Amino acid sequence: MSDTTQFRVLDFDCPSCASTVERALSNVAGVQYVEVHYATGRVEIEYDDSVADPDAFVQTIESQGYTPQTA
Amino acid sequence: MNKQSITQYYRKHRKAIVTATSGLLYGGGWSLGYLTSFEMASAAILVLATIVGGYDIAKTAYHEVTNRTLGIKTLVTLAAIGAIVIGEYWEAAAVVFLFSLGSYLEGRTMRKTRTALQELLEMTPDTATVRHDGELQEVPAREVEESEVVVVKPGGKIPVDGDVIDGESAVNQAPVTGESAPVHKADGDEVYAGTVNQEGALEIRTTGAGSDTTLERIIRRVEEAQEAQSPTESLIDRFAKYYTPAVIVLAIGAYAVTQNAILSLTLLVIGCPGALVIGPPVSIVSAIGNAARSGVLMKGGEHLERAGKIDLVAFDKTGTLTKGETTVADVEGFGVADDEVLSLAATAEKKSEHHLADAIVDAARERPTAATDGGTTVARADDTDAGRRSVPDPDDFDVVAGKGVIGHTDGQEVVVGNRALLADRGIDIPSRVADYVREREGRGETVVHVVRDGDIVGAIALRDELRETAPSVVAALQDAGIETVMLTGDNKRTAAAVAEEVGIDEYRAELLPEDKQTVIEGYQADGHVVAMVGDGINDAPSLATADVGIAMGAAGTDTAIETADMALMADDLERIPYAVKLSKATRWNVLENVGLAVLTVTVLLAGVLTSYVTLAAGMLVHEASVLLVILNGMRLLRY
Structure with missing residues (x-):
């Protein structure tokens, strides 16, 4: 089943950083659709919940040096 | 402080701590080299400063490379490594420190923009x-x-x-x-x-x-609006895609030709179109956030940029310039008692949903049950139910759009309508009726004729009070150099009286709903950028036709928010000059930011190619320009 989740990253410090996070998230297994908005810091992920684990999204964002908050 | 809280503190303030440490090391290394002859020690400290400040940058650069995106952190990492390789330790440390400081400040200021809406959510x-x-x-x-x-x-x-x-x-x-x-x-x-x-x-x-809830729906829409790219933003994004690779090719080319490593490394540092990419979104997000907090929903950067060019605002009269609460101001019978005129009209209008019909039916219900009271024309309010009259249903009734109604009751045909309807049916208007109508219309009232079996038996004057703020709002727009026009289905004389009271530049009267669209198209053909203000429901087509459709009183009505480019949550006309001025300020702000960014890049490129600007100076100017456009954009949060 497909599910969606949202995070908010308030500490993006450049637009290209947001695109890098977007690319990284789209490579996480089970992710069907990602949008990362630099200006609002909103991260929207649509994923297959039988494959992907939302914790993996948090780890991916953190490994890039940013702090996701649930929103 | 125990160990756990120290770790937490470090995590929270990591960027600040890293930047400060790298800055201190940089300062120490530089002074040591400048004041003493311990060059080896100085170099070592500067390399350490580069590593401390550059570790996080290099880590993100690694992610950029593995994810095949070309970002500024990759360029900065390459430049810092290059500078160390050719022995320019001071340049390496300075580039890394200035970049860390710049992005720390960028992150902090952007956080303010990003949390502007959260304050609203915290209200619940x-x-x-x-x-x-x-x-x-x-x-x-x-x-x-x-x-x-x-x-x-x-x-x-x-x-x-x-x-x-x-x-x-x-x-x-x-x-x-x-x-x-x-x-x-x-x-x-x-x-x-x-x-x-x-x-x-x-x-x-x-x-x-x-x-x-309405608040959450509004905030979701505001965020979607902030994220929607404006034409300027998408243009810049397309440009940025080619700019960075082009500068890298230029850097390699420059090294091949001049063998000047510093020159090509400096090109890498300025190879990210920072201020250019960041400026417009910050301006737009700040403006939309500010508008949201003032009860104005802007549907996106595209609409905002168009709104910045508005030079004519068209107002729908009823419910926009006026309160939209029509009441009967006067009833006049011609050879028939006033009361009878009102009840005939009320019966014919009972099933109509027009706002004039509601006012007539209400007035008939509120009239005292006692027999007609001579010449008194003002209805006496009577709150008790016993005092309320029932209005009988008509046997049948037809609406003639924009003109009136025709109904039957007790075997009589009753026509309630304007001059156009009477003309259509070939009914003559005696001069004393015409005099009465002219007199009431001169006061800005709308008059309907009441006709029984082909004879005019009376007339009803209806009044829709102006909003107290209407004249000052129109004046504020005029002061901002914007033309104002009123569109109405009313007759010319009523329209002229209202137009004068409001002080509006121009009015167009006797318009059927579809005519309003034609009028707007006419203004557009004359080269105007037109905003149309309406309630968003009855005038949805003209709102859609206008360059910028502004719906009033939109809280709770999703249709109005759908059709409009801008929606005023409250029925508050005073938001219109504010919204128009904010849009203009935003358009200027975007232009300022683009101008500043282009100027910076041009000056930097010229400076680098003539060897006036080296690594550290290039980075300083680059970061300063980014901060400047962010701060400039954020002015709109406090507009």
Whole structure:
């Protein structure tokens, strides 16, 4: 089943950083659709919940040096 | 401080600590080299400064490379490594330190822009008091179900959307509508989550809770609007895609030709079009956020950029410049008692949904039941039910759009309508009727004729009061150099009287709904950028035709928000000059930011190619320009 989740990253410090996070998230297994908005810091992920684990999204964002908050 | 709290503190402030440490090392290394002859030690400290400050940057650069995106951190990492390789330790440390400092400040300022809307969400309380079988229970606000009854104490925040079923109070709706004056709420009135109950206790039947409230819907729309790219933004994004690779090719080419490593490394540093990419989104996000807090929903950067070019605002008259509460001002019978004229008209109009019909039917109901009272023309209000008259249903009735109604009752044909309808039916207007009509229209009232079996038996004058703010709003737009026009279905004389009262530049009268669209197209053909203000429901087509459609009183009506480019949550005309000026300020702000960015890049490129600008100076100017455009954009948050 497909599910969606949202995070908010308030500490993006450049637009290209947001695109890098977007690319990284789209490579996480089970992710069907990602949008990362630099200006609002909103991260929207649509994923297959039988494959992907939302914790993996948090780890991916953190490994890039940013702090996701649930929103 | 125990170990755990130190770790937490470090995590939270990591960027600041790293930047400060790298800065201190950089300063120390530089002074050591400058003041003493310990060159080896100085170099070592500068390399350490580069590593401390550059570790996080290099880590992100690694992710950029593995994810095949070309970002500024890759370029900075390459430049710093290059500088160390050729022995320019001071340049390496300076580039890394300045970049860290710049991005730390960028992150901090952007956080302010990003949290501007969250303040609105925090207005909704976390818990609600629900009445269950007579008992009061405290439950999480998000879990309140539809039709459950919520009790809100005086001074408390309303946790859900709903209808008042008991109590009376003044509610401050600023978080939703931007209006600072409290609104009176009683039985049957709608209240919104996040608003503040100021006076009496209210019992509310829930219609929406959690994410299904007006406030949350508005905020979701505002965010979508902030994220939608404006034409300027997409243009810049397309440009940026080619700019960075082009500069890298230039850097390699420059090294091949000149063998000047510093020159090509400096090119890498300025190879990210920083200020250019960041400027416009910051301006637009700040402006949309500011508007949202004032009760104006802007649908996106594209609409905002267009709104910045508005030079003509067209107002729909009824419900926009006027309050939209039509009442009967006068009834005049010609050879028939006034009262009879009113009840004939009311019967014919009873099934019509037109606002004039409602006013006539209401007036007929409010009239005293006693027999006609001679020449008195003003209805006496009588609140008791016994004093209210019932208005009989017509046998049949037809609406003639924009003209009036034709109905039958007790075997008589009753026509209620304007001159056009009478002309259509070949009914003559005697001069004393025409005189009466002219006199009332000269006061800005709308007059309908009442015709029984082909003879005019009376006329009814109706009045829709102007909003108190209308004249000052029109004046404010005129001061801003914007033309103002009123569009109305009313006849010319009424329109002229209202237009004069408001002080509007121009009016177009006797317009059928579809004519309003044609009028707007006409202005557009003359080269105007036209904004149309209406209620968003009756005039949806003209709102869609205008370059910028502005809907008023949109809180709670999704249709209005759908059709409009800009929606005023409250019925507050004064938001219009504000919104138009904010749009203009935003357009200028975007231009300033683009101009500043282009200027910076040009000066830097020229400086680098003539070897006046080296690594550290290039980075300093680059970061300064980025901060400058962010701060400039953020001015719009406080506009």
